[in-house]
Amino acid sequence: SSGINAEYGHRVLQVMVDVEVQRKAGFSLQPEEETLRVNLESIQQELNAPNQFKGRLSEMLSLIRMQSLAEPSSTTASQIEGNILSSVHAHLARQQDGISHLLDIIRDDLQHLDIIKQGLAEKHTVTV
Numbered sequence: 560s561s562g563i564n565a566e567y568g569h570r571v572l573q574v575m576v577d578v579e580v581q582r583k584a585g586f587s588l589q590p591e592e593e594t595l596r597v598n599l600e601s602i603q604q605e606l607n608a609p610n611q612f613k614g615r616l617s618e619m620l621s622l623i624r625m626q627s628l629a630e631p632s633s634t635t636a637s638q639i640e641g642n643i644l645s646s647v648h649a650h651l652a653r654q655q656d657g658i659s660h661l662l663d664i665i666r667d668d669l670q671h672l673d674i675i676k677q678g679l680a681e682k683h684t685v686t687v
Contacts, residue, residue, distance in 0.1 A: 573678040580675060602661065612654060619647045 588596065606612075626640045 573674055573681070576671075576675050577678040577682055580679065599664075602657075606654075606657065606661075612650075615650065616647065619643055619650075623647075 622643055623640060626643070
C-alpha cells in the first residue's frame with residue numbers, strides 16, 4: 560500500500576516536472592534562479608582559488624614546524640602550537656562542511672535531473 564502510494568507520488572511529481580518544463584520552455588532564467596546560479600558559481604570559484612585556503616594552510620603549517628623546532632619545554636610555545644592546531648582544525652572543518660553541503664546540493668540536483676529526464680523520455684515515447 561505505501562509502495563503504491565510512493566509510486567503514485569513519484570508519478571505525480573514527474574507529471575508536475577513535465578508540465579513545468581513545458582511551461583518554461585523558451586524562457587530565460589527567473590531572477591531567483593539567476594541569483595542562485597551566480598551564488599553557486601562564486602562559491603565554486605572560491606573553493607577552486609588555490610591561494611586563499613591553501614596559502615593560509617601552508618602558512619599555519621610552517622608556523623607549526625617553526626614551533627616544533629623551538630624548545631618544546633616552553634609553555635608559551637606549546638600554547639601557541641595548540642592555538643595554531645585548533646585554528647587549522649577549525650578551518651579544515653569549515654572547508655569540509657562547505658564541500659559536504661555542495662555535494663548534497665549536487666546530489667539533489669542530479670536526482671531532479673533524472674526525474675526530469677525520465678519524464679521527458681516517457682513523454683517522448685507516449686507522443687511517438
